[in-house]
Amino acid sequence: MAERTIVLDGFSKTFAMTGWRLGYAIVPPSLIQMYGQLVINTISCAPTFAQVGAVEAIRGPQEPMAAMVEEFRARRDLVVEGLNAIPGIRCRSPHGAFYVFPDISGTGLTGRELADRLLQESGVCVLAGTAFGGIGTGHVRISYANSRESLARALERIRGFVEGLPGGTVAAASAR
Numbered sequence: 001m002a003e004r005t006i007v008l009d010g011f012s013k014t015f016a017m018t019g020w021r022l023g024y025a026i027v028p029p030s031l032i033q034m035y036g037q038l039v040i041n042t043i044s045c046a047p048t049f050a051q052v053g054a055v056e057a058i059r060g061p062q063e064p065m066a067a068m069v070e071e072f073r074a075r076r077d078l079v080v081e082g083l084n085a086i087p088g089i090r091c092r093s094p095h096g097a098f099y100v101f102p103d104i105s106g107t108g109l110t111g112r113e114l115a116d117r118l119l120q121e122s123g124v125c126v127l128a129g130t131a132f133g134g135i136g137t138g139h140v141r142i143s144y145a146n147s148r149e150s151l152a153r154a155l156e157r158i159r160g161f162v163e164g165l166p167g168g169t170v171a172a173a174s175a176r
Contacts, residue, residue, distance in 0.1 A: 105138035
């Protein structure tokens, strides 16, 4: 399979180097020149500090990553369970990244309306699902890359907001 396999990966999530925009590719020898031409003007010239940081991340102790994975699992479970306990919101448990994409259509609001109002009225920042195209209609994206304490506070605020919607809990509960 090596001659038919392309691996593209980065350091953002595994090594908490989000924003450093540093990654790597493993391609079959027959594709090296073509791949090089493809990426030379789009992702080349990574800054030295990012390259040094990536080398240190790979050479350094790997145990902290297991602890980080467990912490993100706990955060994910907290957020998914918390959202599913709010009438009008349904959330599946994601298997990657650190975002959830709950269906909020049972609230009677669009993703944009909910995102705007949560920010303005409750101080909670979420992203309307339509930022990801039509598939995101009736959804919002919520990051759980924050402390469990902050996430619990955000969930309380989301619950309070949704329960305060006109006819919110009755209409939302029947939508579930």
